[in-house]
Amino acid sequence: MTIEAPYALRFDRASVRFPGSTTYALENISLHVAPGELLTIVGASGSGKSTLLRCVNRLVELCDGRIEIDGVALDTFAIDPLRRTIGYAIQGVGLFAHLTVAENLALVPESLGWPRARIDARIDEMLATVRLDPQVYRRRRPRALSGGQAQRVGIARALMSFPRLLLLDEPFGAVDPILRPQLQAELLDVLRDARTTTLFVTHDVDEALFLGDRIAVIDEGRLRALGTPRALLDRPSDDFTAELLCGDALLHEYRRARLAVRERGQ
Amino acid sequence: MIAAILAHIALCAVGVAVAATIAVPAALIFADRPKFERSLSALLGALYTVPSLALLAVLVQFIGLGNTSVEVALVMYALYAIFRSTVTGLRSIPAEQREVAVALGLPRLKRRLQIDLPLALPAILSGLRVATLGSIALATLGGYVGGSGLGTVIFTGFALQNRTMLVQGAIGVVTIALLAELAFRALERVVRLRASG
Numbered sequence: 001m002t003i004e005a006p007y008a009l010r011f012d013r014a015s016v017r018f019p020g021s022t023t024y025a026l027e028n029i030s031l032h033v034a035p036g037e038l039l040t041i042v043g044a045s046g047s048g049k050s051t052l053l054r055c056v057n058r059l060v061e062l063c064d065g066r067i068e069i070d071g072v073a074l075d076t077f078a079i080d081p082l083r084r085t086i087g088y089a090i091q092g093v094g095l096f097a098h099l100t101v102a103e104n105l106a107l108v109p110e111s112l113g114w115p116r117a118r119i120d121a122r123i124d125e126m127l128a129t130v131r132l133d134p135q136v137y138r139r140r141r142p143r144a145l146s147g148g149q150a151q152r153v154g155i156a157r158a159l160m161s162f163p164r165l166l167l168l169d170e171p172f173g174a175v176d177p178i179l180r181p182q183l184q185a186e187l188l189d190v191l192r193d194a195r196t197t198t199l200f201v202t203h204d205v206d207e208a209l210f211l212g213d214r215i216a217v218i219d220e221g222r223l224r225a226l227g228t229p230r231a232l233l234d235r236p237s238d239d240f241t242a243e244l245l246c247g248d249a250l251l252h253e254y255r256r257a258r259l260a261v262r263e264r265g266q
Numbered sequence: 267m268i269a270a271i272l273a274h275i276a277l278c279a280v281g282v283a284v285a286a287t288i289a290v291p292a293a294l295i296f297a298d299r300p301k302f303e304r305s306l307s308a309l310l311g312a313l314y315t316v317p318s319l320a321l322l323a324v325l326v327q328f329i330g331l332g333n334t335s336v337e338v339a340l341v342m343y344a345l346y347a348i349f350r351s352t353v354t355g356l357r358s359i360p361a362e363q364r365e366v367a368v369a370l371g372l373p374r375l376k377r378r379l380q381i382d383l384p385l386a387l388p389a390i391l392s393g394l395r396v397a398t399l400g401s402i403a404l405a406t407l408g409g410y411v412g413g414s415g416l417g418t419v420i421f422t423g424f425a426l427q428n429r430t431m432l433v434q435g436a437i438g439v440v441t442i443a444l445l446a447e448l449a450f451r452a453l454e455r456v457v458r459l460r461a462s463g
Contacts, residue, residue: 108371
């Protein structure tokens with residue numbers, strides 16, 4: 001089976017203004033995401049980071065500027081077929097309560113016309129990848145899952161059909177803080193195997209630093225900083241970024257030390 | 267008497283089934299098109315407000331005496347409750363769930379049948395219950411225009427001043443209505459539980 005190459009993504013002065021609003025939800029965002037890169041997008045609630053993500057699968061439309069996938073303008077793609085190549089998981093996961101875990105996972109592959117046997121095999125493979133025993137969890141309904149298990153199923157669903165781009169909107173936002181580091185580490189493993197381009201939205205600075213190849217800092221709809229965790233921690237480009245990422249001296253030191261551990265691990 | 271009860275149930279079942287076959291797909295098509303949905307709701311609502319005896323009298327002029335006129339009237343009355351409840355059910359699906367279905371790129375038909383319809387099913391069933399209870403009452407009037415069912419027993423009882431027939435007919439109608447109510451309530455409970463996982 002051929003797995004298609006991950007998408008490259010380019011935002012070119014992308015702006016969003018919601019109907020009836022006088023201010024921009026996103027203003028002049030320009031950035032490039034390389035194929036296979038994991039870009040974390042960090043900012044406070046209401047900063048526009050989720051809007052940025054939702055522009056990519058056109059849940060939100062731009063009012064100005066453009067987004068390109070592999071150099072082709074986003075709005076020239078047929079939307080549903082494009083969305084089927086983009087994995088999507090959100091806070092609270094968005095699993096369908098009336099469907100079993102297996103039925104939730106099968107939705108996109110069925111839409112792509114995969115044969116049943118291939119879907120079943122992939123469900124087992126993905127559940128094993130996110131450390132859930134397929135024999136136990138296939139027939140469970142979302143209500144019978146813990147928060148962490150539901151989150152794993154959400155990630156598995158997003159990755160089911162070998163997406164060329166993955167959009168994760170605070171996928172661990174509703175997870176117990178004790179479980180978060182474990183899920184983050186697991187996600188890194190899964191993404192390393194999946195080798196897909198990923199946009200990961202979070203308001204958790206430590207999560208952004210730990211996961212991202214690069215970090216985009218968003219504030220009031222504007223891109224305040226863009227760079228590797230090391231670059232932004234060592235040389236924050238403005239006061240806002242410095243305050244958000246570095247915090248006080250103690251926190252700054254802790255984050256740099258944690259990042260050094262991650263870098264050694266790589 | 268048994269034959270009349272069975273005929274009454276058949277009349278109502280066919281009427282509600284035909285109405286559901288029209289109203290549910292119509293709601294699935296028009297729920298996202300508010301302008302059309304409002305027009306259709308207004309039309310069906312207007313039909314619903316026509317007094318039943320007057321509607322039967324008009325239908326008899328065009329279709330003639332017998333079950334067909336009664337069936338047409340039953341369908342016309344049931345449409346409104348089923349259409350409205352389906353639209354309400356579809357619109358009450360949490361925005362987050364609808365959005366995820368869209369974001370996954372599921373084809374529209376698959377989204378409607380596999381996601382929207384099951385999630386709206388509790389509301390649809392409640393519309394079917396209202397339509398069924400209304401039909402059970404309305405079908406009784408069919409006895410006036412040559413329809414079968416318990417209406418015939420009741421109106422014959424009236425004509426003959428036969429209290430036994432009157433009471434039997436009335437108890438039959440009430441029993442069917444009560445059983446239908448209980449069956450739908452039980453079904454709604456099961457479906458609601460399933461829809462919430």
